[in-house]
Amino acid sequence: MNTRDTLSVNGNGHLQIGGVDVKDLASLYGTPLYVFDKAYIKNICKFFSESIDKHYGGFGKIFYASKAFSCKEIYRIVGDMGLGADVVSTGEMFTALSVGFNSENMCFHGNNKSFADLKYAVENKIGYIVIDSLSEIDDIIKICKELKTRQKVLLRVNPGVEAHTHHYIQTAKPDSKFGFSIENGDADIAAKRLVAADCIDFCGLHCHIGSQIFEKTSFGIAVDKMTDYYKKITDVYHANLSVLNLGGGFGIYYADGDPKFTPEDYADYVKTVCERLNESVYKKGIKKPYLILEPGRSIVGEAGITLYTVGRIKKISGLKNYLSIDGGMFENPRFALYQAKYSVVAAERLQDKPQIKYTIAGKCCESGDIIAEDVFLPEMREGELVAVLSTGAYNYSMASNYNRNFIPPVVMVENGKSYLCVKKQDFNDIVRNDI
Numbered sequence: 001m002n003t004r005d006t007l008s009v010n011g012n013g014h015l016q017i018g019g020v021d022v023k024d025l026a027s028l029y030g031t032p033l034y035v036f037d038k039a040y041i042k043n044i045c046k047f048f049s050e051s052i053d054k055h056y057g058g059f060g061k062i063f064y065a066s067k068a069f070s071c072k073e074i075y076r077i078v079g080d081m082g083l084g085a086d087v088v089s090t091g092e093m094f095t096a097l098s099v100g101f102n103s104e105n106m107c108f109h110g111n112n113k114s115f116a117d118l119k120y121a122v123e124n125k126i127g128y129i130v131i132d133s134l135s136e137i138d139d140i141i142k143i144c145k146e147l148k149t150r151q152k153v154l155l156r157v158n159p160g161v162e163a164h165t166h167h168y169i170q171t172a173k174p175d176s177k178f179g180f181s182i183e184n185g186d187a188d189i190a191a192k193r194l195v196a197a198d199c200i201d202f203c204g205l206h207c208h209i210g211s212q213i214f215e216k217t218s219f220g221i222a223v224d225k226m227t228d229y230y231k232k233i234t235d236v237y238h239a240n241l242s243v244l245n246l247g248g249g250f251g252i253y254y255a256d257g258d259p260k261f262t263p264e265d266y267a268d269y270v271k272t273v274c275e276r277l278n279e280s281v282y283k284k285g286i287k288k289p290y291l292i293l294e295p296g297r298s299i300v301g302e303a304g305i306t307l308y309t310v311g312r313i314k315k316i317s318g319l320k321n322y323l324s325i326d327g328g329m330f331e332n333p334r335f336a337l338y339q340a341k342y343s344v345v346a347a348e349r350l351q352d353k354p355q356i357k358y359t360i361a362g363k364c365c366e367s368g369d370i371i372a373e374d375v376f377l378p379e380m381r382e383g384e385l386v387a388v389l390s391t392g393a394y395n396y397s398m399a400s401n402y403n404r405n406f407i408p409p410v411v412m413v414e415n416g417k418s419y420l421c422v423k424k425q426d427f428n429d430i431v432r433n434d435i
């Protein structure tokens with residue numbers, strides 16, 4: 001079981017999150033239920049930002065990667081904490097803008113932004129568009145001319161750093177669908193185009209070396225490669241750069257075998273990046289760039305849990321014990337997609353010894369609909385609660401209505417109180433767009 005502060009066990013042996021008994025949450029809001037500890041999120045935001053202040057003279061900002069968990073309330077929370085946001089669709093942009101998020105503090109990413117997407121971003125004065133293909137440069141010029149405005153951009157490059165992570169979430173290899181490779185000269189072609197482009201302010205470079213990364217050295221190498229390239233673009237192509245965005249990717253604890261990081265550890269990641277950057281800037285004689293980092297998973301991942309009610313239990317003698325829950329791959333597709341591991345607990349009986357090995361299965365009509373394999377729990381009964389931990393990142397945001405299931409509601413807890421921030425879907429939502 002995860003030892004972080006947000007989770008505790010009360011006198012009844014029940015799991016508590018943010019000081020609230022999960023049994024009360026399940027009675028109040030039903031299951032399946034996504035629950036987030038707001039205090040945890042705010043605390044991580046604070047540690048990240050303070051680390052930039054302390055180790056980089058405050059000359060930078062954390063842009064929360066909102067693909068990890070996007071809804072109105074999270075933009076309110078991170079906005080209030082002084083963070084910017086990384087957005088990857090007009091949907092994310094719209095959600096953030098709808099709660100008054102400062103558009104200047106947004107980076108718009110994506111390998112296939114359409115003309116309409118780009119126009120929406122320019123019209124809404126999004127801080128930076130991150131260039132990911134040559135033809136989008138032409139589109140932005142056209143849009144800016146039409147709207148008689150200018151747009152700030154960053155160029156996404158691949159520094160060729162291979163971080164240790166699942167291969168689907170490695171993004172900076174030379175053959176990645178994202179960005180331009182430095183190694184094969186593609187980045188130079190894009191940079192030259194940007195320097196010469198009308199109406200575009202070519203402000204800086206961006207990279208993202210992957211996700212769920214625990215090795216600080218990967219970020220250090222990325223800093224070295226990115227500052228080398230930053231210098232080249234400045235010296236050779238006379239680009240007037242001022243921003244370096246090094247993406248996100250800090251890992252979190254899911255299950256046994258993962259390191260357990262505290263907010264102080266995350267602050268230390270930022271410190272490593274800042275110190276290496278200060279050093280590189282000094283050595284290479286570059287004007288100190290404004291630093292942007294885009295953590296997503298590390299801000300919301302461990303802040304979230306999902307509550308389920310146990311349904312049918314099927315014991316296949318000598319083979320497997322299936323424990324079916326009222327959720328599944330429609331609200332957590334990460335096992336199906338990445339064979340992701342999770343910690344699962346008997347949320348109402350934490351004092352009981354885990355002694356039976358279960359496969360936690362979802363309710364979708366598909367054998368691959370598994371939430372976790374080889375989980376040890378006490379002998380479970382129908383109707384009891386189980387909690388899956390560290391589900392705050394890329395669960396709600398990747399949920400679907402597969403099998404016409406409802407996407408569960410989202411609840412925030414803070415200091416013993418809870419409130420709803422995304423309502424439960426109902427039959428009307430399921431047929432809303434059907435004709």
Ligand code: LLP
Nearest residue numbers: 065208211212248249250294295296297394
């Ligand atoms: N910046 C960029 C440009 C990114 O592409 C990503 C993640 C991030 C920041 C945030 O990375 P984080 O700090 O969250 O690791 N669905 C997958 C993860 C995909 C990550 C995609 N990009 C999963 O469930 O593991």
